[in-house]
Each structure stands twice: as structure tokens, then as C-alpha cells.
Amino acid sequence: MALWDCLAVATSAVAQPEAYRDQATRDLVHLAREHRARARTAPDSLAYSARAEGHIYFFLERNDGGAPIPMRVDQVALDLHRSPGGEERQVVRGLRRRELLPVKDFLYYRDRLTAVMDGFGDQIRVGQGYDVRGVLHPLAEGGDAQYRYRIADSIRISGPDIAEPILVYRVRVEPRRDDIPAFVGSVFLEAATGALARMDFTFTPSSYVDRRNSAVHVRLDHSLWEGRHWLPHRQTIEVRREIPELDLPVATVIRATLRIYDYNFAPTVADDFFDRPRVSLVAYGEADSAEYQRGLMDGMAEEGLAPMGLAEVRAEARRIARERVASGLPGVRLYADRLSSVVRANRAEGVYVGGGASFAPHSATRLEWLAGYGFWSGMASTTLRARWSSTTTSANARVELGWNQLRGLPPRPFVADGVNTLHTLLLGYDYTDPYFASGVRAEVGTSSGAGDTRLAVRIEWEEYDSPGTPWDGGLGGDDFRHLRPAEDGRYSGVGVEIGKSWSGGPTWEITAALTATGSRWRGSGGVAVTGSVEGRTASRELSRRIHISAEVGTLGGEQPSQHHYFMGGRGTLPGHPYRAYGGRHFALLRGEATFALVPVWLSVRTVTGAGMVGGSVTSLIRDWNAAPTDGLLGYAGFGVATLHDAIRIDGHWGVPGGDFELVVSVDPRLGQLL
Template identity: 30%
Template structure:
């Protein structure tokens, strides 16, 4: 246990490694203002340069709409759009774009409609005034290279370096100019402008906006990256543009928000084509007829980009927002209110189970600064009329943060892992008397930390908490089902912690491997046994996904773990039934070692209404280590009689098939256990993608 505590302390104290950069100059230095002037002059000179009378180019883009999670980092794709455009320009400043190809695919039901500028290219680095969403998102924010910009912005020469641009073989030497508003309360952008060292042209821009810039009250943030390439030796023209737009209800702190992420790539420039002025009449962005758009022969599949990179925080522009926050002294950049009623998830607000009855709670979250949050939640369990509460504070961003938390009578589960969504468990318990949780209560506090480690995330927690027995407090169900007894635990005070190292595959990649190694343990000061229980539990989890480009997905999952030392009852591994090896008594197998694996193949039968699935699972539990704690059978009249604490040891295997209904949101499976204690089992559940907020 000493080694576990030492490792936890090391992770808590560690700071993420960052590259050392030269110290930036003072704000508004002579060199910085000279570079701003050169960039402004080059923008005007390019329009008047007779070496480029006009151009025509091709643009291809992907626009994704998905749900992102505040607390877990998971992404759930809702809709994908693929677009093809003809991009036209003529001196002095005529521009036209034609959408010649457009198709979409829905992974969840939605009626979202995009503004036209979400489906098109920014041809002039936005001009002097920046507008987004046709002015409904951001309206008339001054460009940092506009003539009047020095009266609004501060500039700082951060460093001189080389950057690589998409599709450009050689690195480009640039100056990085950091930009911030003199008054953070006014509409303005915040970020960095990369200026060509040779001529002063703008090569790249990374920026977000101040909160007052957002016209739409539902906007959390907008992040933008615009990259230009050099043509004909002196013209810097768009080659790639990325935008992220996140929305959420301003009144409620929901666990998920809606994100639009678009990437546009521009290529195949043809210069001085003698384009007719008549081509530029009318609106700047037009579309060919729908049938022609849908018949366009795209060079890549609609999922080509996702199959390669997936959806994950690593593919987003989080560093743009982080750098902007540093420039404003960690001032809050979100367009949403800094304090809101917190709906962290359906089950945390309203749930029903046999130990608490109907449990109700309310929460409140405050975000006083960027990357800092405080949250409080309290409620009452109506069956026991006992309160429960929790409070937490975090500093940093998901995957790179440190926090502290306290909690009182928070329900914990005896099992290996959650095997059902909270909402479905509440329905199952309320309607049929089937509660698939085995709770006990924990009260105490802990320190937590997360740090990036290469492509992995390391996390640690140290805690002191009191464990309290839960009891069968409510036996009501609508259709009169009979609840299982609540398993006995060893009550006492635990001093311990958890260390984990995880690597998650991005969502929707063609081949993805996720790995996790976790070690938890501690010392339980208890009167349940004749001595304190000191234990440690190592565990390894793995998942591999293989997606066919047309249809079909293979998911392989495996998990194994051991429990060493004086293992209290609540720390024994328990598997069997739904969530592990279906077709057996729920958590009917257990011991100090376990292992199980599951293979699932699914495919679209009639998208979006039916998705088929077949699966097989196998597992094993046993006692491989000598324990010095006395096992026993407990008789507790308050828990409906005798409760055997020693589950079955041995192996299990099962097979099954099922369907996913309406975009695979609801799943219905039929499984059959193949061993001595095997049985038929019907499982109705929501897609695990949604479990974290159900």
C-alpha cells in the first residue's frame, strides 16, 4: 500500500511536460506594431497586384454535428455532411462559390440546418469585419489587421519559428503575433496571427472570441484555424480552414452540448482564366439543383476522414482556446453564463432503486474562470428520508486537471462495473422489481488528478471515506416484482486510492484499440473482521473495434483482474448476467480473480430502423490467493433472510442475438447461458453511448 500511495502522490504532484518557448516581447512593442502594419499593407497590395487577375479552385469539406461530454470527453456523432464547391475570385474583390456536391448521413435523428457560410470557404481572411452564421453567431468583429485594429487590440511578438501547413512540403518560417483586445468586455477576437517573415503576409490564424462577440445566447464558443499556402511565389491563398461551434442551453448545465466541426480543404488553383464578370452576379454562395448536388462523384467516401482520424478531443482545436485564455489572464471565454443549475445526468437528478426508493437531487455549477469549476449537489432518498450530497472543485481541462471533492452517503456499486444505464435501471426497478445495482454508501473526501502522458491519460486519486451498509428500504414495483436482497459489506473507514493509465481510441476510426490499467486499494478499518482489511486490486481492460467501410462492425472486449491481501466483501470481483456474461444469475459468480471476454458483430439490416447483432461471451472467476479474512454467511432479518456471500466459482459461456431499434438507440437482446447454470435472458437497454447522461 505504501507503493500505491507514493505513486498516487507522484501523479498528483506532476506537472504536464511542455515545450520551452522563448519569452515573448512586451505588448505593442515596435517590432510587433511593424509586423501588424506589414500584414495590413500586404492584404491591400494583394488585391491590387496585376499578377493575379482571377482564380478558380476546388474545395472539399466535411461538417460534423455531434454531442460532446463535459465530464467524460466522449463524442457521439449525430450527422455528417460532405460538400464540394467551385471557388471563384476576380480583382479587385469579387468572389463567388457554387456548391456542386452535397450529401449527408444521419447517425441519430436531427433536423439541424447549417448557415451557408458553414458550407463554404472564407476567401479573404474575413475582410476587415468578421461575420459568422450570416451574422447570427458573430457580427462585425474587427479583424486584427484592419486599419482601425490597433485602437482595439494589443499585439505581442511571441516567437519566430517554422510551421508546417497541410499540403506544403517545406516548413514556412513565420513570426507568431499574439492578439488580444485592450478591453476584454468588447466584441473582439483572441488568438494568434502567423506572419510570413519574408513579406509580411498572413500565413495562419488561430483564434476564438470574447463572450460579448456572440450574438446567439446558446453559443459556448467558436474556435477557428485558417491556413494559407503560397502560390505563384507571392500570393497566400486558403488551403485549409477549420471551425468549431459549440452550443448549449444557457439556463441549464447539461452533461452534453452540441458541436459543429467543419474542415474545408482548397486545392487545384487555376489562375488568370479570364472569368466573366457575369459569373459574380447575385449572391456570393449559390447551389446547383439538388439532384445534381446529390449525384456529384466525390473522390472520397463520406466517412473517409472519420475512419482515419475519428472523433476525439485530439482532433479538435482545444489548444486555440487554451492559448486565448492565457492571453486574457484565464478570464472566462464562454458565451454561456458563469453559474447555472447543473443537470449532470438524468440519474443523478432522479432515480429509483431498492435501497433509496425515489431519490431526488438538485445541483449548481459555477465557472469563475477558464478551466476552473465548482459544483454542489444535494438531495434526499425518500425511502430512508436520509440526505445525500457532494461537492467538487476542478482546475484545468479534462485529461489535464487537478481537483478535490467531498461527498456524503453517495451510493457505490459492489460490481465490477456499471452494467446498465441509470435511467433503465430506475425503470426496471420501478416497473418490475429488478434492480441491477448492489449499493452501499460512501462518505468522505478525495484528491484527484489527471495528466496526459504521451497518447495516454494518467489519473490518480487518494481518499478517506466511511463505508456504510445499504438496506432494502423500498419493495414497491408497479407490477409486483420481487427485489433481490442488498449484499452485505464490511462497514468501516477506508484509506486508499486509485491509479489508472488509459488510452482511448477515437470514436469511429476504422480500427481502434483502447487499453486501460487500473490499480486500486487501501486499508479498511473495520470491526467486521478480526483485523483491518488491507488490499490491492490490479485490473486490465481492452477493447478493439474493426469497422467495415460499407457495413458491419466487430467489437472485441476483454477484462481481467485480481484482488490481493485482505479483501473486504465490497472489493471482491463479481460477474455474471447482463453486462458481463449474459444468460446467468446476475453477479452469481465471484472471487479474488476474474476474467471475461465478449465478441459482438453488428450490421445495418434496415437503416435507420433495425440494426442486427450477434454475440458470444465467456468468463471465469476463482480463488487463487490465500485470504486471512474469515468468510461467513450472514443472516440479516432486515434483508429478507439468509444471504450467502460466497458466489459461484468457475467458468461461464453464452451466445445471443439482438436488434438495435431506431438508429440503434434501444437494444433488445436474447442470450442463452451454455453452462451448468445457464438460462435464457432477455435484455432491454439503451445504447451504451448514452449511459453517461442517462
């Protein structure tokens, strides 16, 4: 039976006395080595056949803790075979895949598609030795010279098919040296026999063969069969990669999961069966769908990768990432938090070129530095950021010092920075009304154990400066949009944000957030309160998706002009004049639905929304030509999307009395990286 499935109701952790633990650990590890040797050398070892099925996920993991971006999903179905003499063979019955975003075609290493049947050999290899090799197994002979062992806790497992509770010890394994390839993690051993019940581990940085590997994590779960045989049940192998010389806001992750089931302990195979290749593969798409128990996309939510993924799964993934040992990447690297930190164009700075560096002295702490120069403004800018994340809880903190940082207007980003750069250079139309900020900002946050509730406290103290004469370069001619004049002055504020999410597995998710900020501007106090609710739903195969969002906000007291709320045009109310409406209160409701017609290449979209701005401000009417909407304005339209919906072209009609507006945009998940 799959004993690890019932751990939540059938386990208890027992702290071990220090003196007893040392002797007990030594005896248990030696017992495990003897059991491992007998199982591998006995001439009449256990023979079996079993079925297995799994998924391989290739995705982008965001370093800011945001939702991952799935790129490709593969599914494998296979049979496992073991002879009485210990020979092993695996036959892959089915392979299929689906690209979710444009990605270069590639083949996986075979151990991404197959099972670890023997708990690894004496030398652990991952990725056929191209990811990790030369790592001594902690239960192999000679392990005492390389590792330190200690019993961390114990687990008692019981179930309807178990006569007596089974005691399993978690043995923590740490290398004596960090400068050689080594195992770092835990082995779970049955107290009575020393049999291996689970492995959960990563590696020292010296273990990584591929320079791109920042972390490799392996988890093998075994289950007890016929009361005495611990055999493979589940496995996860995750490889996280980054460019060694360049620290970007995302990393690529390959996560291979496999479930082994339906054991047969009286298998019948041909006489020459084990003389054939140890692994036999079929071509992608050859197998009938009947070969698979689950759908290709069915595991996305439980892995935290679906658009409506489980918040607790994502939180657990971030916790595991924080607990990993030092990365295999260099401690100091070139750094950019998005593409526009390297190059961008706008009418305040002209063409801007920048870059930076990062330093990660510890897995929980990192420093980030960015700097650049705007050739039109003649101004240099810089940002120094320190981040800390607890390795044992969800607590985190950030402190940021900035000088001449570029800022935009609320209530929401109107266009991705990279897209705005193209508009500015090619069409002469800058969608930003930028200003500069210099000062300090800090944030302390935490989330619930399940990850579905979060709390953050922020403070800021900054000096605002308006840009000078707007840049009129680019290829768009002389018809430039007039930039709104930001106010100069000193701003300080303290804010609190609370967020909550609810999820229905892979089919729906709702998130809500409320933020309240008390501020001071030019000697007078002010307050700002904003709230938002987002709902997403999708079919399991992601061919139909719906996204609805509602946002509200209000301001009180003294506020700088650029902190008020603006609407009109793309990003808020397309089909109406761009940022023609402004005030102290706003409400905005937006919705979109996407339906795939030709997978990868063509989807159709419907879009609609409505909003309003109230609370007249004299300075906005005089200096910004932005007045309240005097009622509700809306829009409706349709469009198409291509390249896995990464590029979107939507036509909008503003109502009442609006115009037609064509908007070209990118998937918001990708836009945040631009």
C-alpha cells in the same frame, strides 16, 4: 503548394528580444494592413478558380474528456471563383449527409458550407452574424485602438518549390477590453510582404450573439501559389453550444472543415457569371458521388470522431479547449452530471430527486455541487467537486467531498442508471445492490503529448453505510429481487492507474488499462489489481462493427463484501442467474458484432462471452448466496438494434446449463449520460 502541410519538418521557432519585438511588431502590422488594402482595392487583383471539399460534423462533446458522440455528418463539394476586379462567387456542386444517431433535422448557416476567401472583411462575422458579429479585424484600420500585438515566435518555411526559406511571424493579438466584441488569437504574417498566411483565433464572450455559444474557434490556413500569392488552403470553424441556464455533462459542437485545392489562374467564365448570387446551392443528395474526392465518413478519424479515432487528435482537441478564453456562458449555472442526478428510482432510496449548481471562475477551474433527497430512505445526499485542468499541459486534478453517495458493485456497471430506474418503477426489479458512501476522494492525472498514454493517482477515505428496509413501490407487484447486504465500516485506499491506446486510423483501436490499489478496511490491509483490454474495428462507413473486451481482477487481504467481484445475468454473463456468483478473482471475455441492414432503422447483432469467478469467500456464500462459478460459464446469442443502434434488444442463451434471457439496453455512450 500547401506549405503548412510540411511545417513539421520545415519550421523553427525563434524567441524575439523584447525591445526589438515591440518595434518589429508595429512595423509588421502596419505592413500587413498596407498589403491587405492593396490586395482588396487593386483593379487588376488576382483572378482564379479553385475546387473545395469539406465535412461538417455535428457531435456531442463530453465534459469528462471521454470520446465524443457523433450525431450527424455532412459533406460539401464546391467551386470558388474570383474575378480580376475582386468579385467573388461560390458554387456548391454537391451536398450529402448521414445521421449517426437520432437528431432533429436542421439546415446549416451558409458559412459552414463555404470558404472564407479574403481572410474575413473588416468586420468578422460567423454563422451569417447569428453566432458572432461586430468584431473588428485585427488588420483593419483602427485595430491599434482596440488590440495589443506582439510577435510570439517565427517560422521558417522551406520546400522543394521555394528558392529561399520564407520567414513568417506569429503575432499574438489580445483585446484591450474584454467587455466588447473582439478577436483573441494569432495572425501569421509573411515578414517580407505582410501577407496573411494563417489565422487561429476565438473571441471575447461579448462577441457571441447566440446565448447558447460557449466558444467559437476559427482557423484559416493559406498556402503560397506561384511564389507570391497566399490563398486559402484549409479552414476550420467550430461552434460549441450549451444551454445557458443549465450545465449538463455534454455540449453540442458543429465543426466545419474545408480543403481548397486545384487552383486555376486563367479561369474562363460567362460574362454575367459574377452577376449571379454570391453563393449557389444544390439540394442534398442531388449530386453524383463522383463530385466528391473523399467518402462521407473518411474524415472522422483525423477529426478524432470515429469510434476508432486517433488518441492524439482527441488530446489536441482537449488542449485547444483548455486554452480558449472565458466562455460566453454564465459563470454560475444549474448543474447535473447525468439524468439520474435529477431523478431516479431504486430500492435503497425509493424515488430520488436532486439537482445542483456549477461555478466556473476560470477556464481551467470549476466547482460542481449536487444534492438530493431519497423519499423512501429519508436521507439527503450531497457532492461537492472541484476540478482543475492545466491550460498548457495535459495535467488535471479533482477533489470530491461526498455525503451519502449511492454506490454499486464491481466489476463493471451492470445497467445504465436511467434504464435501471425504468426497470424499478415498471417491473419492480432493481439491478443495483446499492450502499452509501461518505468521505473524500481525490485524483491527479496526466497524459502523454500524443494522448495515447495516461497516468492517474487516486486516494480515498470513506465511511460505508448499508441501506435500510428496501423500497417496495413501483408497478411490478410483490416479486422483488432480494438486495445483497453491504458491510458498514471505514475504507481508505491509494491507487494508480495507467492506460495505453493504439489506433489504426478509422478502422481499428485497442485500449488497455491496469489499476492497482492498496487499501485498509477495519484495521487490516488489502490490495486490488484489475486489468482490461478492449479492441474495436469497423468498416469505414461504419456499417460493420466489432467490439471485443477482456477484463481480469484479483483481491488480496481484507476487503468489504461489496468490493468483491460478482457475475451472472445482464452486464456480465446473461443467461445465468443474476449476480449468483462472487469471489476474490474474476476473468471476463465479451464480444459483439453489429451489421447494418437498413441504415438508421435496423441492424443485426451477434453477442458472445465467457467468464469465471474464483476465490471462495465465506461471508459472500452466507450473506449474499454468491459462490465461485466452479469453472467457465458462457453465453451466445443474437439481437437487433434500431435508431442508429441507440436501442438494442438481444437474446442470450447461457451455456452450459443456462436459460434464455432477453436484454433491452441502450448504446453505452448514451447510457453514461443517463
